[in-house]
Amino acid sequence: MSIAVLGAGVMGSTLLAALVRSGHDPGDLVVSDRSSGRAEQVAAEHGTRAAASTAAVETADVVVLAVKPQDMAALIEEIHDHVRPHALVVSIAAAISTDYLERRLPEGTSVVRAMPNTPALVDQGMSGMSPGRHCTPEQLDQARALLESVGRVIVLDESHQDAVTAISGSGPAYIFYVVEAMIEAGVLLGLPRDTATELVVQTLYGAATMIRETGTHPTVLREQVSSPGGTSVAALRALEDHKVRAAFLTAMEAAARRSRELSPPAG
Ligand SMILES: NC(=O)C1=CN([C@@H]2O[C@H](COP(=O)(O)OP(=O)(O)OC[C@H]3O[C@@H](n4cnc5c(N)ncnc54)[C@H](OP(=O)(O)O)[C@@H]3O)[C@@H](O)[C@H]2O)C=CC1
Numbered sequence: 094m095s096i097a098v099l100g101a102g103v104m105g106s107t108l109l110a111a112l113v114r115s116g117h118d119p120g121d122l123v124v125s126d127r128s129s130g131r132a133e134q135v136a137a138e139h140g141t142r143a144a145a146s147t148a149a150v151e152t153a154d155v156v157v158l159a160v161k162p163q164d165m166a167a168l169i170e171e172i173h174d175h176v177r178p179h180a181l182v183v184s185i186a187a188a189i190s191t192d193y194l195e196r197r198l199p200e201g202t203s204v205v206r207a208m209p210n211t212p213a214l215v216d217q218g219m220s221g222m223s224p225g226r227h228c229t230p231e232q233l234d235q236a237r238a239l240l241e242s243v244g245r246v247i248v249l250d251e252s253h254q255d256a257v258t259a260i261s262g263s264g265p266a267y268i269f270y271v272v273e274a275m276i277e278a279g280v281l282l283g284l285p286r287d288t289a290t291e292l293v294v295q296t297l298y299g300a301a302t303m304i305r306e307t308g309t310h311p312t313v314l315r316e317q318v319s320s321p322g323g324t325s326v327a328a329l330r331a332l333e334d335h336k337v338r339a340a341f342l343t344a345m346e347a348a349a350r351r352s353r354e355l356s357p358p359a360g
């Protein structure tokens with residue numbers, strides 16, 4: 094199966110690397126970018142080919158659109174006459190609906206909208222995907238296999254994609270922000286920065302592994318850490334005083350709203 098990745102930025106290059114790691118023949122993979130130098134550099138790193146977007150899609154069974162939402166209209170116009178009749182188009186762009194893609198691609202083109210995240214770089218990604226009108230079950234499986242090469246995948250109604258973008262798409266940014274803040278706190282408390290970093294990163298990794306492996310509700314896990322009258326409840330009281338939980342709710346509402354704002358009209 095031949096796959097073209099259009100856009101060799103953070104996500105395009107991450108997906109390309111993962112496809113090679115998961116056993117795809119690099120000869121079946123081609124990457125393009127607005128900057129041909131960037132496409133060639135990314136292709137060389139992974140032993141794949143680089144080409145112009147038009148040439149890349151001419152031989153592709155699956156076309157991955159990995160450009161920013163603002164660049165999508167121009168890219169689709171560019172490739173419109175070159176997409177193969179039975180190709181599957183998978184867009185990973187925030188805010189771009191399947192309806193928008195279907196109206197601009199040749200009539201009947203099969204489309205999947207997906208929202209992965211950057212932990213795909215270490216095969217621990219989380220993707221939510223939604224099929225378009227013409228996507229067959231086999232093509233949905235094809236898209237699933239592609240995204241499973243970088244982590245977990247759920248299929249859900251497209252009406253939830255702004256929420257997926259706000260939670261798991263942008264989610265790594267919030268987690269890194271919390272990690273930064275905890276490291277800074279460690280430095281404030283007198284720890285060397287590398288010691289603070291090791292303590293925080295392993296704590297995050299351990300806590301995430303516990304949630305995943307025990308299946309225990311996070312509230313129960315938090316209660317297990319919180320000794321009566323102890324240190325954890327003192328810290329959690331301060332987080333409540335500063336309305337951190339409310340801040341997270343507001344933040345993710347803002348991300349979903351931004352996703353809706355970025356969404357161009359379908360017609
Ligand atoms: N970063 C993330 O965490 C996630 C991003 N996404 C989505 O993935 C998409 C890509 O994001 P990201 O990788 O971060 O963005 P980047 O800006 O890193 O990568 C996009 C690349 O596409 C290039 N490009 C622009 N127009 C074209 C074109 N017409 N043909 C070929 N290449 C083109 C850009 O060039 P130039 O630099 O010149 O603009 C850039 O190199 C976005 O739509 C985003 O919403 C989804 C999930 C997570």
Ligand SMILES: O=C(O)[C@@H]1CCC=N1
Binds near residue numbers: 187258262263
């Ligand atoms: O910030 C963004 O717009 C993109 C979409 C999800 C993660 N990064």
